[in-house]
Amino acid sequence: MPRQADEYAIFFLIEGGHREEVRFTDIKDFQKWYSSTLIPKADSDDFINVPIKNMQGEFMVVRPSSIKAIRVEPIFLGSVERF
Structure with missing residues (x-):
């Protein structure tokens, strides 16, 4: 059974080389936004x-036209999964 991430780090790669990170608790919240x-x-x-x-x-506010890439990284807080 696949593990469920505790939260998701979203990295915005912005024009000019800037990188910003926000976190979402659920991937569906990010997809909806x-x-x-x-x-x-x-x-x-x-x-x-x-x-x-x-x-x-x-x-945070951003101009959508300046976003060049988005990276989504799942964050797992527990290191050991027990059943």
């Missing part, structure tokens, strides 16, 4: 809000 917010405005120079759920009181 990606398909409903980022994709429809992919060529836009207007800022969009990137949800940062694990950092209270902080937020």
Whole structure:
């Protein structure tokens, strides 16, 4: 049985060589945000809000047209799986 990740680190590779990381607790939350917010405005120079759920009181805005790549990395907090 495949292991379930505890959270997902999302890395945005931004024009100019910048790299930003946000974390999502569920991959479905990221997919929903990606398909409903980022994709429809992919060529836009207007800022969009990137949800940062694990950092209270902080937020990030980015221009969708400046995002060159996105990397998704599953994070497993437990090192040993027991049944």
